Amino acid sequence: MRKIVSNALLFATLSIILVGCGAGSPPSSYYILTSSNQQTSQVQPLNNISVGVGPVLVPGHLDRSQIVTSTGKNSITIHEYQRWGDSFKTQVEETLAENISILLQTPKVAIYPWERAQRPEYQVYVTIRRFEGKTGMNVTLDAIWQIVRVDTDNSLLTRHFVETFPVAENNISSYVQTQSNALGTLSQEIAKGLHSVVAQ
Template structure:
């Protein structure tokens, strides 16, 4: 049976009415971006202690963190990658920059630069960092497990330390997790500053 012209018009009109609904169904959730921040704004006060040139790096992060999606733990053996909550830049670069910014408020370093060094750069002290873990669980706890070495200008090891840092995540969302991880980097920076000052 061939449909009448009126029936065809009615079907087309119905399909046209459904198009906005279909278009709405195709939209994805907005992506939110996060970054580690530093403890306090920089001041003109020069930190106490000997002024040496200090180089931060290389910084080694585990492969599971080398991605834009924020990684959280769901249990001892299960991880989650957030599709719509991501770091605004490479986690490696973000971590190294946040650490360096924190250190600039804690030590007297002239200059303080990051690996790879600029042309002609040869720091008096170098901090080599290996991160074993830097993640957390929403609404629970963030963890930084890290080892670091302080080397002199001749690559002689002056100090080596390994520590676990833990910080409560003060909220149920990714913004609270990023804030807790920022506080972990701040704690780490204070210990790095202490190890530099002792050598």
């Protein structure tokens, strides 16, 4: 009888601990990168070509569900309860593609991998080497991008983009918006690069 009572007491204690742990966990917040709809006047239309965006490579420590910020030269913070609403890599690809489509005023922008019927004339490869910073301070985007002619597989243009963007407020929402703005600036550079290769 005493053993039964002890087991029941142990079970009740464990239940209280588990409930307490669950009650103490804050709810997760989810964020997405967004395109920049106010860029159309900065680049001339180029709606007679088709463009493919990707593959886009991102550092492994950033390609996770949690948002990552830096705390020092060799240290990062993984925010357990501030998460991406979708794959970080997928969001970067989609944001770049949408920005380029807006800038060039063309719907003919596909995301890698594409169907055979969507095979573009030009393909943009992007390797992101760094894309983080500190909330309330700044975000650095360091990327190498390349434009390739798809039918010949010839590399037409390769550029290194690196720029630091100030974060307006000390919160994750402002941090994510700054990352979106950084991708917007990178998209402008890629759009200008497409103009350059088409003119050649």
